[in-house]
Amino acid sequence: MKNGLRIIAVSIALCSSVAFGASNISAKKAIDGANAAYKQVAKETSYQWTVAVGAIKAAKKAFDKGNFTEAEALAAKAMKLVEATKLQAKIESETWQMRVPK
Amino acid sequence: MSTIRIKAKERNGLVSVKSLMKHPMETGLRKDKSGKKIPEHWIQDVVAEANGNRVFSVAFNTSISKDPYLAFAYTGKKGDVLRISWKDSAGKTDSAETMVK
Amino acid sequence: MKTIIQHLAFGLLGLSVSVTAVAGPEEDRKAFQNFYENRFPDTPVNDYQNGVYSILPSAREQWQSIEEFPPYELSVEAGEKLFHSKFANGKSLADCFGSNGAVREKYPHWDKARGMVVTMERAINECREANAEKPYGLKKGKIADVSAYMSFNSRGQKVNVVIPSDDSRALAAYEDGKEHFYTKRGQLNFACADCHMYTAGALYRADTTSPGLGHATSWPVFRSKWQEMGTLHRRFGGCHKNIRANPFKAQGSEYSNLEYFVSYMSNGLEFNGPAARK
């Protein structure tokens, strides 16, 4: 029973990757989006994470190899890291003074 | 300029010698940027002489740190001429001399 | 006078009217030093210049044994040679910094004409450029050698960073460095203050963090990890990489302002660079 469910789940996953798999267009869009967001946060806040740069680079590499699904997933990961960077910058600008000893 | 730096000071008839030798001391285990192994290259022998008499000699393995440090003490006096020499695995040698203070 | 600073500080920090008074740099420094005095009551203030060894006796022994014949002495020698070697125009660094370059206590300082913090390493390169020579790289090699020679001859000078009151931009630079010290960065979400203040002396994996007081006094440093000399800004960059934040450019405004702040916090301590560290 459990095994059966697992097989179904796996086949759904496989199907969806075929049906909705990333194309070179959507992957490129995701990478460009992450890259632009990264640069914007860096410019606006001076906050930059090495891991975000790493994810963007890895996404580009996967893209060049034609692994568009992987490239899109990595770009999405980069985007999340950039969002987190942005959030960190926002929180810190409001709270850093709490750490200054009085 | 010599690769060897020596500091030698006498106190109560005992000369304390400290020396630092500039040398890469390659272990043969390290790799360069392209992933190629850097061949081993290390100081094998060091001899110290005071006024021409051997007062200390030592043999190193590759496990001695880069720019080897060596300190010892011998019975001697101010004004002794202390000479330290090394020879490495490539057959190169170097020497330096100092006056005991 | 004080009210002017407070006023500026309010404006700079973008704070709305608040009942609590905002402290000026001198109050900051006192509170900063008090913090470490309370945290490490056994460490005399003038020992913080020895970094983590001021609070870690087991490592201190190894350090002292390295100091018996420290590897940076070779760098001091190399720096001496560079310092006195003639530029193409016949001058040398000695024409900018005096016969032995013992000017560590003058840096970092506020340059009013240009409205920026000038570190000693920047001044070394500006001296070269003013004499039509190429500047040195900023993190290691010749810049560290020259800095080591000048710092060595300056040993015993006191850190004495001044924030001139007649230029509000100086206080702004200080505040920028201060904000940098206290804000969390990188994926690991650490501020300088997290590791080097509130948990100074704690283990991060296999390493004990050093106290922030005295951080800028002993540079340049021969780090065993590097197996060579490096500048303070090289270390700043390494710290940022450790917390997975992109490092800033050496001698850029971020690290220069941070050096300005950190050095100010160590006012009164002795410059004792160059030094050996793990």
Next chain:
Amino acid sequence: MDRRSVIKAAGIFTAAATAFLAMPRWAFAAYSQKAFKQKASIDALQNLYGSSATTVSDKITLKAPDIAENGAVVPLEVITDLKADSIAILIEKNPSPLAIKADIPSGTQGLLKTRCRMGKTTNVMAVVESGGKLYTASKEVKVTIGGCGG
């Protein structure tokens, strides 16, 4: 600091000295490749002294850190009250344990200080050769890797 003048003096001397110095008057000892290449301490001792029979002695002090700050540069010091003919240091977990062997002529102290590399946590053994016998002192040195400094 008079360290400054020491450096300067050393610099002048060494510069002058190298001009006419090439080799020591005393020849270098025949380097014992075999002993230094051995993978086990016991074999290194056998190669070096023709014996691996050792006695633990409280007349040897081996100064080594409990925890090495950096495995690439671990300060080690051996001091002995025994009438030493030679002092050797073996780092047991290194690929080839024998790190250094010093010959001590009479008139020279039973003292050896140096800095060694250690790849991982290991037992360190100081061996003093005295009157044809081998005496030892040992200490474990922890080598940690990782963290902000490592």
